[in-house]
Amino acid sequence: MSVLSDLTAFSTPGRERRVTVIQGDFAVNGEDGLVLTTVLGSCVAVCLYDPYAMISGMNHFLLAEPLPGHDIDPSALERYGAFAMEQLINGMIKRGATRKSMRAHIYGGASMRGAMGDIGKSNAIFARNFLDCDQIMVVREDVGDAIARRIEMRARSGQIKCSHVPVSNAMKIATFNRDINPIRDGGDVDLF
Amino acid sequence: MNGTKILAVDDSPSMRALLHNALAQKGYIVDQAEDGVAALEWLESNQPHVLITDINMPRMDGFELIEALRQCDRFQDLPILVLTTESSDEKKARARNAGATGWIVKPFDPEKLCAAVRRVTH
Numbered sequence: 001m002s003v004l005s006d007l008t009a010f011s012t013p014g015r016e017r018r019v020t021v022i023q024g025d026f027a028v029n030g031e032d033g034l035v036l037t038t039v040l041g042s043c044v045a046v047c048l049y050d051p052y053a054m055i056s057g058m059n060h061f062l063l064a065e066p067l068p069g070h071d072i073d074p075s076a077l078e079r080y081g082a083f084a085m086e087q088l089i090n091g092m093i094k095r096g097a098t099r100k101s102m103r104a105h106i107y108g109g110a111s112m113r114g115a116m117g118d119i120g121k122s123n124a125i126f127a128r129n130f131l132d133c134d135q136i137m138v139v140r141e142d143v144g145d146a147i148a149r150r151i152e153m154r155a156r157s158g159q160i161k162c163s164h165v166p167v168s169n170a171m172k173i174a175t176f177n178r179d180i181n182p183i184r185d186g187g188d189v190d191l192f
Numbered sequence: 193m194n195g196t197k198i199l200a201v202d203d204s205p206s207m208r209a210l211l212h213n214a215l216a217q218k219g220y221i222v223d224q225a226e227d228g229v230a231a232l233e234w235l236e237s238n239q240p241h242v243l244i245t246d247i248n249m250p251r252m253d254g255f256e257l258i259e260a261l262r263q264c265d266r267f268q269d270l271p272i273l274v275l276t277t278e279s280s281d282e283k284k285a286r287a288r289n290a291g292a293t294g295w296i297v298k299p300f301d302p303e304k305l306c307a308a309v310r311r312v313t314h
Contacts, residue, residue, distance in 0.1 A: 075213070079210060079299045080299050082204075082206055082207060082210050082299070083277065083298050085204075086206075086207055086277055086298065087277050089204065090248045093248060093250070098250070129206075133206040134204055134206050135205070187297070187298070187301030187304040187305060188296070188297060189273075189294055189295075189305070189307070190294060190296070191293065191294040191311065191312065192288045192294060
């Protein structure tokens with residue numbers, strides 16, 4: 001059971017600790033009283049929960065919008081997205097989760113106005129395809145539309161709350177995301 | 193480079209597909225295995241020119257696979273490239289001690305990967 005059934009649980013923080021998952025990052029945790037959180041525009045966050053291992057995980061990625069005047073090879077973007085997904089899944093498996101028992105939620109992928117185009121949609125489709133291909137069951141999606149989303153996930157129980165943030169704030173997020181180029185160098189080879 | 197046979201070992205079907213596409217485009221013949229156990233089964237009746245393996249996998253991980261292969265006469269000289277999300281020096285040293293030929297950190301760059309394959313096969 002990873003779908004939030006008790007919304008009020010989030011309004012009484014008590015001693016809870018919050019870990020913010022920023023773009024390009026991921027977190028895996030099963031600690032009681034810990035909440036994984038992020039805010040999304042056209043970026044996507046995949047949340048995984050394994051009810052047997054009682055472990056939660058969240059990533060936050062953007063396949064990227066090519067910077068003006070730059071063409072980015074679409075397959076390079078896919079490799080970046082695959083890396084974000086693999087880091088998260090590996091982190092879960094290391095803590096005792098399995099692909100078979102994990103359940104996934106997909107959030108974000110908003111269609112922000114302006115230069116963002118359809119990247120939000122591409123992000124969400126990418127996440128869904130990756131999870132399908134890896135045979136991880138998707139139990140909930142809240143993607144698309146011109147809204148931002150705040151995600152809060154209780155690490156121990158896997159309960160997730162997805163709140164929609166007003167569009168005025170959402171535009172700030174869109175601008176924020178666009179300033180970040182997620183394509184990083186990788187693939188360096190060390191021959192022994 | 194055409195005709196070079198590669199066995200790609202990774203537990204993620206998405207990652208295997210990505211790797212397959214990148215290498216097949218360059219003319220490599222790519223076979224796939226989902227973990228160390230499946231790789232050893234496939235290798236009983238096949239001989240690739242290069243093996244590319246992930247580290248974190250169920251049943252048998254990349255370290256165990258490399259160790260098992262190096263104990264086998266037929267695979268003493270098989271080039272083994274590790275392709276992983278792990279970047280720690282400790283894990284890298286462990287792969288080296290186990291007998292890996294090279295270490296590549298994801299996200300991978302197809303050009304660099306192919307260059308590495310060419311180097312270890314010549």
